[in-house]
Amino acid sequence: MVATRARIAVDAMGGDHAPAEIIAGAVRAKAELDAEILLVGDPDQIRSVTPNEHNLAGIEIVPSEGTIEMHEEPISALRRKPKASISVSMDLVKKNKADAVVSAGHSGAAMASALLRLGRLKGIDRPAIGAVFPTVLADKSVLILDVGAIVDCRPKFLEQFAVMGTVYSKYVLGVEEPKVGLLNIGEEPSKGNDAAVQAYQLLEQHPVVPFVGNAEGRDILSGQFDVVVCDGFVGNVLLKFAEAVGESVLQILREELPRGARGKLGTFVLKDNLKRIKQRVDHAEHGGGLLLGVAGIAVISHGSSQAPSIFNAIRLAKEAVDNKVLDRIQAQYRKVAMPAADGE
Template identity: 45%
Template sequence: MNIALDVMGGDHGPAEIIAGAIEAARAYKNVTISLVGKPEVIQAELARQNATGLNLPIVPASEVIEMGEKPAAAVRAKPDSSMVVASRLVRNGTAQAFVTAGNTGGALAAGILQIGRMRGILRPALISPFPTHRGFCVVLDIGANADVRPEHLQQFAVMGSLYARHILGIVNPSVRILSNGEEAGKGNHLVVEAFRLLEQTPGINFQGNVESKEIMEGLTDVVVTDGFTGNIFVKTAEATAKLLQQVMIEELTAGPISSVGAFLAQAALRRVRRRVDDSEYGGAVLLGLSGLVVVAHGRSKANAIRHAIRVAKQGIEQDILAKIQREVSRQMAEGTDLAGSESMDMFNQTSTLKKETA
């Protein structure tokens, strides 16, 4: 198993990215982690971190797609960038997955232009686990597509159900649409029309709408939404969790008596921190491409990168992309209109890339 890692992406690359690769290489002995980036930079960092005897080959890439660049334009203008080179490794079969903490739009553009989409998939979607009171659910899309149509949410539901079943181990995952009310008919035009489509979609356990507060309670296993709404929801939840942790620490250390209580509760506080720490989840999988792409937070440090590599490893082991492709192909063969016309399919690819360059 070979996983291509974009060493040059992210707020803390390359030092933290390489540190995460070293941790993963020590944890997963059967995984080759190809470090894609500027060789002289990678070699110096490997020497500094004393990474000897690990399966960390270097794949040269002389260019970097920066966070502020327009994604599709940068992918085309920088064919030797770490993102494009890593994507090509997946396309030609040298690697089975590509992991990056860099520009999300760049990862999407590189994925579409270099790896290509699955047959029948209109839009790739970013899916990520989300902690709830009962465990975890998955949310998609969390940032790949700001504007979508009802049929896109229909495909997200199919892909999300398969991901929850095979990666989270949920036998019959429930699916709901993020809305401003539980009742059928609540929501904007997109939600109302998607509700109608999902009611008619075979192979998924659709149970209607879900409000954001009910996601936290664990009411559903799969949440589908557009990338604009999903991104805001996830980032707001992450910020709220961090705020609560900070307030708890401040209050528990505010005086001598509470400080004693904090000392006694250290183990419990560590468990709480771990349950809501997004670095433990690794990254979001870009579902709908012909190859596996995992996008970690731009702020990812070593622990998050190690877990992003774990997510990629798990996806490869479960052969999740092949399972999604089989299900989409089966439903298309049975006449379920999941993909629309071929001309509309091509329009969506172009439209996606244009939006990402805006």
């Protein structure tokens, strides 16, 4: 059987730079990735910001009406705007007309729409947004979840995040034996608030999660952990701080390296090295975070995403489809997290 190409629905109206930058990223994805692209949004606006109509060749435009603004409460806004671009995008996945959704719009609305239209995986109480961070080890990354879906987490939510993170790290990122940590203010089991202490106990006793203990802030990028779980409040702060650090490092390098004749020569000689540094620390290279725990593939990008980040978000969605991440998580979660329910 010939494998079908991934069909990615892109919310063209969501994000600070929509629709122009979203479309530019989608056009590049159409040209460079083996995937079908569906742009969801106002057809007139989409065409008005695409001077060369030829660029849209081969891209399907799916009409929608309006978008969820950042100041709006997600649930009520989704009810008032049933044909908003994020809702239409999720409906495409629900109706099997698309395999995944990419959106840089209101992250709360994207999560709410995914839950309302796609539902949760069996056994998952709350979804989590998983984001891949670089580490100091050249060929190693760390998966952080949650980075913004659930700001207040019960211990069992953190336990479920750890199960999903373990499965994703092992079967999609290719880590044979993921090391899972719980983000905390100290290494000792008694450290942190009540939720952290209780979550530690659940993870320490878990039969499948390869839990190795608490991870302090300084440990996250050290390469000691493959998966780090935390609540969405802390995770989102961490994500945005890491993005700012990456941008600051790149800006300092741009300003300091070319100083003087030696600096300019060194910059020329180290051009390839600097390009690799940018690829490792620039958040645009990672595209966004995968919403784990819902019965569909959705990638949530940063609201300030521009074309390169959207391209990489589409690439991430395609990889999730091609690697059958949803099927793997469903199958593995049933196997490892609920054996007693089946009497096995």
